[in-house]
Amino acid sequence: MNPHIYRVVVRSQISPGRLLAWAGLSGVAILLGFVARAADDSVSFATQSMGTFGTNIFAPFIALTLGSAALGDLVEDRTLVYIWLRPVPRYSMATAAFAAVISVVGPIVVVVMTAAAAVTGVDDLLMATAAATALAVFAYSGLFLALGLRFKRSLLVGLGYIAIWELLMSRLGDWFARLSVRSYPMSILSDATGVEMRLADRSTLASYIVPVAVGLAGLAYTSWRLTRTEID
Amino acid sequence: MSPAQAEHGPPPMVQATGVSKWFGDLVAVSDVSFSIGAGVTALLGPNGAGKSTLLRMMCGLARPSNGSLTVLGKDPRSDVAVLGRIGMAPQQEPLLDYLSGRDFVELAAKLHQIDHPVEAARRAIQAVELDPDDTRRLSTYSKGMRQRIKLAQAVVHDPVVIALDEPLTGLDPRQRREMIALFHRLGAEGKCVIVSSHVLDEVERFGSRVLVIAQGRLAAEGDFREIRNLMDDRPLRISIRTDQPRALAITLLDRGVISGCRLESEDALVVDTSDPTAFRRAVAPAARERDASLLEMRPLDDDLESVFRYLVGQ
Secondary structure, eight states, X not given: OOHHHHHHHHHHHOOHHHHHHHHHHHHHHHHHHHHHHHSTTHHHHHHHHIIIXXXXXXXXXXXXXXXXXXXXXXXXXXXXXXXXXXXXXXXXXXXXXXXXXXXXXXXXXXXXXXXXXXXXXXXXHHHHHHHHHHHHHHHHHHHHHHHHHHOTTHHHHHHHIIIIIITTGGGGOHHHHHTOTTHHHHHHHHHHHOOOOTTOOOOHHHHHHHHHHHHHHHHHHHHHHHHHOOOO | OOHHHHHHOSOOSEEEEEEEEEETTEXXXXXXXXXXXXXXXXXXXXXXXXXXXXXXXXXXXXXXXXXXXXXXXXXXXXXXXXXXXXXXXXXXXXXXXXXXXHHHHHHXXXXXXXXXXXXXXXXXXXXXXXXXXXXXXXXXXXXXXHHHHHHHHHHTTOOSEEEEESTTTTOOHHHHHHHHHHHHHHHHTTOEEEEEESXXXXXXXXXXXXXXXXXXXXXXXXXXXXXXXXXXXXXXXXXXXXXXXXXXXXXXHHTTOOSXXXXXXTTEEEEEESOHHHHHHHHHHHHHHHTOOEXXXXXXXXXXXXXXXXXXXX
């Protein structure tokens, strides 16, 4: 991983608008924690909330905005040339960008959602939420990093993917659900509290392995794409 | 140096052999071959001629659709290591605007893993006449400053081959002089400096070897003076305003310096000449002979595009 590229990508990701959006979403997450704590069936409500909001909305949307922009913005504004022209192995560039996305998205999503889980007062949910959101962040970051390099309007493509594939198509049957990233971290939450959730019926092993594999596949594609793509 | 090299001179630093590049149906570069050695070489051609595409291929940013292009004997597209010996200032304006100029050049130095990147960045920034202590973001830079910081990042790692795409755009005359002097210094140090431009006079000031690119093809190459002569000697269509257009046309036809003419109005004539030099010598004596007043002479196809079209036809 190239530390200089890592720093440039991290720096390019932080903007006042994004900070404001992250703060807003974080506020919603913590609020949900308090609502769950006050609910009659707080375990069920908390598990559903952490799953629905944390792994279905918070993690993918934050990963999308930053992952797709990490290299995608450099392609779009034609500044990737200033990184690409250097004698740096392409996998090292991809790894640096991936690490930059993870290191920004990770703390936002994992820390905020784990804090929200702590607020619910459901002890079993604490570590499960940390693990589930961390895995979701890893998978979505790799996926959207690759998406940013592959598509011109990657933010729109990513939104379409989340809305159509992750939120709609995954409900059509077990095979569709298996191809949906969110079903794996949700299964971790379901396993931890015993609360049944739709789509959350993946095996424990798969719940951990598949998100990691998705993230690494996205990273591998990004590396390959960097060697193949023509830089404008 | 091998005996073969001693006999034929040093190997070229950039070698293109039958290089073509197309984007779908659009042919950007067509079957171009050349070799470039140390010194300043100008890549001259109108906008859209394929200069930038050639430079991009030289720097490995794009792959030739056909043919081969090597830099220092390596394929810059597949050999990442050779990029360490290439510097490029691309044509596009956007920079990493959230960085300061110093950070931008330092980043280039660090990515090239050179020793003492901070000092190298200072030297490069000073070489392009910017302030190395300026901590302002690039987003605040003027167009001329942006051009110069692009040059600084291109030379910070002391590359052997330097590709500069329209580097003088946005610079004032004094800055242009300084930059051209810098190109010459780099060329004199044995570096291969390739500078693209669509401005004929600018290239003339490089006083260098020229590759003329037009419509994706190599239209001409050689010393600038040869190219200039070739351009000056091309057929021309000239509009002449005179009080005696008919008489002047007859005399010029009799002298064989024009190949055709057309009377435009009672005081205007358009002539075609395939020998502009002979025409220029003959027109004033012809007017004197007919006691005609020459009110105005104006070439109708003297724009750069027509010059390049002619060279392509040759």
